[in-house]
Amino acid sequence: MTNAIEIRHLCKSFVTRRRTTRVLDDISLSVKAGELVTLVGASGCGKSTLLRIVAGLEVADSGAVLVGGRPIAGAGVDRAMVFQDYSLFPWLTVKQNVLFSRRLAANLHDNLALERGAEEERARKLIALVGLAAALDAYPSQLSGGMRQRVAIARALMSKPSIILMDEPFGALDAQTREVMQDLVLDVVAEEGTTILFVTHDVEEAVYLGSRVVLLSPHPGRIDTIYDVPLTRARSAAMRVEPEFVALKRSVMERVRETVGLSHDRSAVGA
Amino acid sequence: MPSPASSGRWTIRGAISRRQFALYAVLGVLSPLLVWTVLSQTGVVPAIFMPGPLDVVRRFWTWVVNEGFVGDLTISVQRVSLGFLASLTLALPLGLLAGTFKPAEAFLEPAMDFVRYMPAVAFVPLMMLWCGVGEPSKVAVIFIGTFFQMVLMFADDVRKVPMQQIEAAQTMGGTPREIVYKVIFPSAAPALLTTCRITLGWAWTYLVVAEMVAANSGLGYSVLKAQRFLQTDKIFAGLIVIGLLGLFQDQLLRGLHYVLFPYLRRQ
Ligand SMILES: Nc1ncnc2c1ncn2[C@@H]1O[C@H](COP(=O)(O)OP(=O)(O)O)[C@@H](O)[C@H]1O
Ligand SMILES: [Mg+2]
Numbered sequence: 001m002t003n004a005i006e007i008r009h010l011c012k013s014f015v016t017r018r019r020t021t022r023v024l025d026d027i028s029l030s031v032k033a034g035e036l037v038t039l040v041g042a043s044g045c046g047k048s049t050l051l052r053i054v055a056g057l058e059v060a061d062s063g064a065v066l067v068g069g070r071p072i073a074g075a076g077v078d079r080a081m082v083f084q085d086y087s088l089f090p091w092l093t094v095k096q097n098v099l100f101s102r103r104l105a106a107n108l109h110d111n112l113a114l115e116r117g118a119e120e121e122r123a124r125k126l127i128a129l130v131g132l133a134a135a136l137d138a139y140p141s142q143l144s145g146g147m148r149q150r151v152a153i154a155r156a157l158m159s160k161p162s163i164i165l166m167d168e169p170f171g172a173l174d175a176q177t178r179e180v181m182q183d184l185v186l187d188v189v190a191e192e193g194t195t196i197l198f199v200t201h202d203v204e205e206a207v208y209l210g211s212r213v214v215l216l217s218p219h220p221g222r223i224d225t226i227y228d229v230p231l232t233r234a235r236s237a238a239m240r241v242e243p244e245f246v247a248l249k250r251s252v253m254e255r256v257r258e259t260v261g262l263s264h265d266r267s268a269v270g271a
Numbered sequence: 272m273p274s275p276a277s278s279g280r281w282t283i284r285g286a287i288s289r290r291q292f293a294l295y296a297v298l299g300v301l302s303p304l305l306v307w308t309v310l311s312q313t314g315v316v317p318a319i320f321m322p323g324p325l326d327v328v329r330r331f332w333t334w335v336v337n338e339g340f341v342g343d344l345t346i347s348v349q350r351v352s353l354g355f356l357a358s359l360t361l362a363l364p365l366g367l368l369a370g371t372f373k374p375a376e377a378f379l380e381p382a383m384d385f386v387r388y389m390p391a392v393a394f395v396p397l398m399m400l401w402c403g404v405g406e407p408s409k410v411a412v413i414f415i416g417t418f419f420q421m422v423l424m425f426a427d428d429v430r431k432v433p434m435q436q437i438e439a440a441q442t443m444g445g446t447p448r449e450i451v452y453k454v455i456f457p458s459a460a461p462a463l464l465t466t467c468r469i470t471l472g473w474a475w476t477y478l479v480v481a482e483m484v485a486a487n488s489g490l491g492y493s494v495l496k497a498q499r500f501l502q503t504d505k506i507f508a509g510l511i512v513i514g515l516l517g518l519f520q521d522q523l524l525r526g527l528h529y530v531l532f533p534y535l536r537r538q
Contacts, residue, residue: 057438077444087435091457091534103453106444139534152439159443 010063038210046221080156354413366425391416416477
């Protein structure tokens with residue numbers, strides 16, 4: 001079976017007026033279909049950049065990203081993205097936001113459009129799935145931060161993407177809401193079978209959600225360690241206090257701290 | 272010690288009730304009116320410089336009945352509308368382009384930045400030379416006074432559309448064209464309308480200037496002619512009418528904003 005996402009020897013530098021900074025250095029990673037892989041690492045290590053390259057919002061200098069075995073060319077309906085905030089269309093209601101992709105020509109001829117009433121029905125189903133059935137006609141400004149992210153997830157699912165890319169989607173939420181949203185993501189994966197690449201700076205979130213946790217080290221961003229999470233897919237809140245979970249969380253956190261130290265050493269040598 | 276958080280109406284950024292707001296607003300309008308009445312009635316300022324409020328109202332009525340006020344009003348409104356609409360029609364697509372595409376920004380903005388610092392009034396002689404003393408020269412002055420600013424302000428409005436909205440649409444397969452029409456324009460629409468409201472105010476200013484310099488009809492012209500004949504009461508009436516028109520049009524556009532963008536209302 002081909003991998004849902006295959007990242008091969010990806011390199012990326014940003015050129016500013018002053019200098020060229022290598023942000024990603026030889027990143028290779030495969031994600032199986034239906035898998036949820038989380039990406040952690042110190043701030044500025046290139047997590048967002050990697051995700052944006054996979055989304056097609058940014059272009060790599062070298063290397064390739066294959067989705068369903070084929071190299072990507074720019075953004076596409078097969079890869080949806082969920083941002084931290086401000087991505088909903090404030091002039092549209094919840095339902096209109098979720099249905100927005102249907103207004104774009106790229107989605108006119110898929111199997112959803114062929115069936116009568118299928119789009120409307122799917123939008124309702126997704127909104128119910130994220131627990132917002134009562135807020136169909138509300139505007140984003142009337143919703144809490146957590147509810148807005150629920151809409152963003154439903155909207156991303158609408159055109160049945162094979163992959164959803166999430167960039168710290170719960171980073172702006174309070175701790176309680178964040179835990180509820182994490183379970184929602186797991187429900188979505190179970191229900192829709194979508195492959196998810198999930199960036200977070202919250203190690204607990206990464207361990208709770210991911211079947212694997214990928215740790216990037218900074219300056220330049222390299223894959224430092226890939227942790228297999230030895231937990232069943234059916235996660236529950238109780239799991240957060242299990243010794244295995246806590247132990248893994250602690251070792252990832254320690255390693256993140258070490259990678260930051262490493263980069264300082266390296267730059268000190270270079271200077 | 273009084274607690275600073277609860278010192279009532281004069282708390283920093285504190286709230287007051289609608290009634291209190293209305294009270295202060297009425298006071299704000301009435302007090303200059305009162306000062307005016309006192310100054311004119313007591314004769315401190317001679318009537319030739321400052322006629323009383325009643326004189327002005329009476330003079331306004333004469334203007335309406337005998338001196339073609341409605342004609343002056345109509346022609347002025349027409350000039351402003353033409354100049355403003357011409358400006359809007361051209362500035363909107365250019366502003367959208369300049370705020371969306373870097374090459375368009377580079378092509379348009381430095382040049383327009385330069386032109387906008389030339390006072391529109393200074394173009395009056397040139398416009399008279401090119402367009403004669405007829406209607407086109409007034410419309411042209413209004414156009415020049417608003418167009419360049421409008422393009423720059425529209426472009427700024429467009430640049431404030433959150434990148435996340437645009438990128439979300441890109442990952443849904445949106446083409447650049449679709450994103451401009453279905454994301455950038457609706458997202459920027461409230462700010463664009465506010466820009467219209469502000470520039471429409473300027474359009475009135477330029478109209479009055481143009482009418483004073485080169486016209487034989489309109490509100491601005493009437494005010495200037497009144498000065499020539501020392502009809503101070505008519506000058507007052509003209510100024511007040513122009514002010515009220517501005518206020519009216521401002522409220523109209525605020526109302527439009529409210530109706531068009533229900534999602535911005537505070538719940
Ligand atoms: N468009 C850009 N231009 C220049 N530098 C950038 C750009 N985007 C990101 N960077 C730099 O690349 C590095 C990685 O950024 P990012 O991928 O956002 O990190 P992370 O998401 O892990 O915090 C940072 O040092 C950031 O300053
Ligand atoms: Mg980031």
